[in-house]
Amino acid sequence: MNLVTYFLYVFALLTYSLANAQSKKVLIIETLPVPIVTTHTQYISAELSRLNMDIKLEIYNGDGQSERIANHISKKLNCNCIDLVITNGTLASKIGKRVLKGKSIPMVFVTVADPHGAGLVPSKDSTDLNFIAGSIYSVKRGTKLEIANQLLKGKQTDIGIVATTYPSALTDIAKLESISNKYKNINLVKRVVDYKDTNDVELTDTYLQAKNAVVSIQPEVDFYWSVNGPFSEKQSFVPETSKIKPVLYGANVNSVMQGALFTVIPDVQSAAEQVAQIVKAIFSGVSPHSIAVKPAPRSTVAFNVKTATRLGIVIPYDLLSIAGDNIFQ
Amino acid sequence: MKLRDLIFITSFPLVVIGPILVGVISYQFLKEITFDKLQVVNALHTKDFVELHVNARHDILVKNKMDGLKNYVKAYKDEVVVEAQSEDESYKGSFVIVENQGERFFYNKGYFVGVTDLELNSSLAGLQRGDRILNLSGEKYVFSKLQFAPWKWDIYGLYPVEETSELLREVAFAAFLVCGLILVVLFTVTSLMYRYFVIKPLSEISSFSERLSHLHLEGRLRIKSPEEFRVLSKHLDRMRISLTENIGRIEKANEELSQFSYRTSHDLKSPLTASKKLTEYILQDIESGDFEEAKSSVKRVQSQVTKLESLVDDVLSLTKIDLITENEVEFNIKALIDDIVDKRKTFFEEDCCTFSVIVDLTDPIISGHKIRYQQIIENLVSNGFKYKDETKQNPYVKLHVVSAGERLSITVEDNGVGIPDKHHSEIYQMFKRFHPSLASGSGLGLAIVKKHVERMQGSIHLTSSQQGSTFRVDIKRK
Numbered sequence: 001m002n003l004v005t006y007f008l009y010v011f012a013l014l015t016y017s018l019a020n021a022q023s024k025k026v027l028i029i030e031t032l033p034v035p036i037v038t039t040h041t042q043y044i045s046a047e048l049s050r051l052n053m054d055i056k057l058e059i060y061n062g063d064g065q066s067e068r069i070a071n072h073i074s075k076k077l078n079c080n081c082i083d084l085v086i087t088n089g090t091l092a093s094k095i096g097k098r099v100l101k102g103k104s105i106p107m108v109f110v111t112v113a114d115p116h117g118a119g120l121v122p123s124k125d126s127t128d129l130n131f132i133a134g135s136i137y138s139v140k141r142g143t144k145l146e147i148a149n150q151l152l153k154g155k156q157t158d159i160g161i162v163a164t165t166y167p168s169a170l171t172d173i174a175k176l177e178s179i180s181n182k183y184k185n186i187n188l189v190k191r192v193v194d195y196k197d198t199n200d201v202e203l204t205d206t207y208l209q210a211k212n213a214v215v216s217i218q219p220e221v222d223f224y225w226s227v228n229g230p231f232s233e234k235q236s237f238v239p240e241t242s243k244i245k246p247v248l249y250g251a252n253v254n255s256v257m258q259g260a261l262f263t264v265i266p267d268v269q270s271a272a273e274q275v276a277q278i279v280k281a282i283f284s285g286v287s288p289h290s291i292a293v294k295p296a297p298r299s300t301v302a303f304n305v306k307t308a309t310r311l312g313i314v315i316p317y318d319l320l321s322i323a324g325d326n327i328f329q
Numbered sequence: 330m331k332l333r334d335l336i337f338i339t340s341f342p343l344v345v346i347g348p349i350l351v352g353v354i355s356y357q358f359l360k361e362i363t364f365d366k367l368q369v370v371n372a373l374h375t376k377d378f379v380e381l382h383v384n385a386r387h388d389i390l391v392k393n394k395m396d397g398l399k400n401y402v403k404a405y406k407d408e409v410v411v412e413a414q415s416e417d418e419s420y421k422g423s424f425v426i427v428e429n430q431g432e433r434f435f436y437n438k439g440y441f442v443g444v445t446d447l448e449l450n451s452s453l454a455g456l457q458r459g460d461r462i463l464n465l466s467g468e469k470y471v472f473s474k475l476q477f478a479p480w481k482w483d484i485y486g487l488y489p490v491e492e493t494s495e496l497l498r499e500v501a502f503a504a505f506l507v508c509g510l511i512l513v514v515l516f517t518v519t520s521l522m523y524r525y526f527v528i529k530p531l532s533e534i535s536s537f538s539e540r541l542s543h544l545h546l547e548g549r550l551r552i553k554s555p556e557e558f559r560v561l562s563k564h565l566d567r568m569r570i571s572l573t574e575n576i577g578r579i580e581k582a583n584e585e586l587s588q589f590s591y592r593t594s595h596d597l598k599s600p601l602t603a604s605k606k607l608t609e610y611i612l613q614d615i616e617s618g619d620f621e622e623a624k625s626s627v628k629r630v631q632s633q634v635t636k637l638e639s640l641v642d643d644v645l646s647l648t649k650i651d652l653i654t655e656n657e658v659e660f661n662i663k664a665l666i667d668d669i670v671d672k673r674k675t676f677f678e679e680d681c682c683t684f685s686v687i688v689d690l691t692d693p694i695i696s697g698h699k700i701r702y703q704q705i706i707e708n709l710v711s712n713g714f715k716y717k718d719e720t721k722q723n724p725y726v727k728l729h730v731v732s733a734g735e736r737l738s739i740t741v742e743d744n745g746v747g748i749p750d751k752h753h754s755e756i757y758q759m760f761k762r763f764h765p766s767l768a769s770g771s772g773l774g775l776a777i778v779k780k781h782v783e784r785m786q787g788s789i790h791l792t793s794s795q796q797g798s799t800f801r802v803d804i805k806r807k
Contacts, residue, residue, distance in 0.1 A: 305395060314404040317386045320393075327393045 031089025034233035043272030109134030130289035160221035164195035169229030223248035271296035302326035352505030375486030422488035713743035744797035
């Protein structure tokens with residue numbers, strides 16, 4: 001009789017485990033469908049698949065609209081349709097933090113340049129952020145400026161920055177300004193327009209203002225510089241801006257392919273691997289707040305040789321050699 | 330000069346000259362090997378330089394289809410030239426780039442001080458003729474050459490031979506130091522071993538010899554190693570023992586001589602004094618006309634002189650024992666005994682005692698000093714007769730000579746007065762007489778016998794009582 005009881009118990013336990021061993025539902029929220037965001041989504045999906053994790057993945061495009069993003073997350077919460085949210089981009093991450101607070105659903109952010117500034121990184125005082133982990137999308141600004149200075153061979157240069165008040169853009173501009181003080185030959189000319197994302201119309205208007213700002217500073221600058229944020233990340237930014245003045249720094253590899261002279265960004269593959277490992281750790285029982293928030297371990301450098309030649313610039317071997325396959329003509 | 334100093338003087342140059350020689354030989358030996366190795370190392374450095382700086386740049390241009398962009402090719406060539414003109418901490422040499430077979434030269438002017446393009450061109454031309462060493466402004470270099478056709482470059486890696494010399498000197502110095510250290514250690518160890526195995530034993534032998542020279546014979550010399558010193562110390566110690574024994578014997582002999590001189594002088598003086606007194610009496614008697622008394626005194630003088638003569642004869646006999654230098658001869662002992670018996674009969678017509686002689690020898694011929702046997706037998710037999718016991722009937726003296734194996738036994742037996750036990754230990758001492766009232770004599774007879782027996786390495790035994798005495802002399806028969 002005791003033996004029968006024992007076997008029944010084990011059977012029940014197994015059934016329960018199997019029942020609970022369901023696929024994990026993961027929602028990837030994209031701030032907007034810019035290449036840097038969509039590329040990250042693509043690589044993260046591939047990495048999660050490679051790790052053989054039993055995951056049901058949903059990808060949602062926020063189109064740069066905060067409410068849209070918030071509503072979708074809430075809907076998913078109400079139907080109990082998510083086990084973990086990956087927020088791709090600063091806006092999606094900030095919305096996610098607001099909506100998911102206290103909901104016991106872990107959140108992993110990616111493609112966020114300044115998570116500390118965006119209030120995403122938990123500190124010892126902010127225990128309510130303990131459900132958040134992520135990867136910093138950032139390369140040291142000093143590195144970018146140093147490469148630029150090397151390419152310009154220390155020549156006096158005026159660089160135009162046009163951006164919206166998108167958080168990561170502002171953070172990026174602030175840090176660039178502080179570092180550019182070290183380079184006496186580099187002068188930054190800045191124009192910032194308000195970022196309005198209530199609806200598509202407002203968003204379109206925002207971008208139009210930004211374009212006008214680009215044109216307005218044309219006489220003052222030699223080159224344009226892409227900062228973080230949706231404006232620079234737009235597919236049309238480099239082609240349109242290049243018609244006015246050359247784009248020295250592009251937001252991503254695609255920008256360089258389109259004609260920006262160079263870019264230095266966190267390596268998307270290594271960032272995706274990092275995020276996938278964080279997701280795996282969380283599903284293994286590790287608490288999100290115990291996972292350190294760090295940049296991706298590798299960076300990607302890309303150059304456009306045609307642009308360089310047109311500008312009379314020879315990319316030194318030291319720089320060209322680290323670009324690997326990311327040399328475009 | 331002390332042995333220690335001698336060893337130091339001979340070893341010290343070895344310690345100094347040895348390492349120098351090793352250093353010099355190492356230098357010469359290594360020079361050749363190092364030159365070849367240096368060329369290999371220089372070739373590797375040059376190859377690495379071309380691979381990492383020239384080939385890598387060219388490859389990236391080719392890979393990105395930029396090798397047709399003249400501005401890039403020129404820029405990258407300039408970069409390589411800058412690299413070639415820079416100091417490299419890991420490479421003591423420097424590179425020279427020759428463009429288009431001597432059209433232009435690129436090199437570090439700070440490294441090749443005073444070198445002109447013309448001199449460089451001329452030196453490089455020498456290499457074509459088979460020179461192994463490049464000479465530039467008095468400095469010598471080994472070289473390695475690689476060509477890079479896409480850029481029409483000849484790239485030379487030049488390494489100063491002086492650096493090699495410096496390296497070699499360092500190596501030679503290191504070899505000198507190591508060798509020196511080893512030699513110092515060896516010298517120390519050898520010195521310690523010398524000290525323990527040579528100098529210390531020699532010091533002991535030296536102080537022993539000094540003590541020996543001052544006849545301080547106490548204290549044994551004992552050296553365990555090395556073997557030669559052990560044997561020497563053993564012989565020296567034997568010498569000490571022998572010296573001790575001989576000195577003992579000499580002292581004993583001196584003592585005996587002193588006693589002998591004293592006793593001899595004393596016994597000689599006695600009859601001389603008596604004779605002198607008697608001659609005074611004789612003169613008085615002659616003056617007084619008492620010729621009978623004078624005759625009697627003369628007879629007494631004769632007796633004293635006879636006594637004196639006998640004493641002198643015995644002394645002579647005793648001293649002669651040590652002076653016998655003739656070789657031993659073969660003689661017939663039976664014939665000797667017969668002579669002694671005849672002599673006895675001739676000079677002692679009225680013998681008081683029966684004298685019997687038994688010679689029990691299958692071969693009476695023996696080898697030895699005849700005089701020794703004669704005196705032994707005569708003295709023993711004479712004593713037998715002298716010390717007869719008047720109270721006993723049929724006094725006798727028996728002489729028995731027998732051979733038992735290798736031993737010859739001479740036994741003289743009498744039934745005389747015997748010798749008291751308390752004197753048995755003294756009987757062979759000189760001038761000892763235990764029954765002076767019974768017979769006259771010098772007291773040297775048994776001393777003479779004993780000495781002869783000792784010289785013949787024999788033994789003498791006495792058994793004596795009131796019934797008589799028996800002397801047995803055993804001598805190894807030759």
